[in-house]
Amino acid sequence: MGILMALGGIAPIVAPLAGGAVIEAFGRRGVFWVLAVIAAVVAVTVVVAVPDCLPAERRRTGGAAELGQQLRSVVRDRAYVGYTLAFGVLFCSIAGSPFLLQNVLGLGVGASSVAFSAGAVVATVAGAVSARSVGRVAPELPETLPGA
Structure with missing residues (x-):
């Protein structure tokens, strides 16, 4: 998870800088046009190149009933709901x-x-x-804390 977080950190570093440059050059609407072009390129690439x-034989035909059943099982998973809420707070x-x-702070587009x-x-x-430290330090707390 830490490696994923480190790799996922590249976009939040680069995106504001690139977005600020696009806004400076083309205005706020330019960001949406750039995103639309990127989305179109990604969609075409996925359709053409990703099998x-x-x-x-493992695909489900399902329908609405099976979708509802699967949705209920996901919503009942407390760990999943917790992680989803945490990512919601992040976003x-x-x-x-x-x-x-x-x-609030009065920074310009570039400074922000x-x-x-x-x-x-x-x-x-x-x-x-x-x-790096997860191999040396346990990622979970013990059931009972010492002295508790």
Whole structure:
């Protein structure tokens, strides 16, 4: 998980800087046009180059009833719901950071991009340190804490 976090930290570092450059060059609407082009390229690449990896005999035809049953089993999984809520909080903070940095703290587009990227660098380094230390330090707390 730490390695995934470290690798996933590249986008939050680069994206605000690239987004700030696009906004400076083309305005806020330019970001949506750039994202639309990237999404189209990715969609075409997936359709053309990525084969279906699940064998035909293992595919489900399902329907709405099976979808509902699978959805209920996912929603009952407390660990999954917890991680989903944690990522929701993460994305809320990402979505709210431009408002905080620009409207509350008064930073410009470029400065807020650099500030957000600096935070992403810290998160990426923390993920890398966590990945390196997980072999030496237990990732879970014991059932009962000493002295409790």
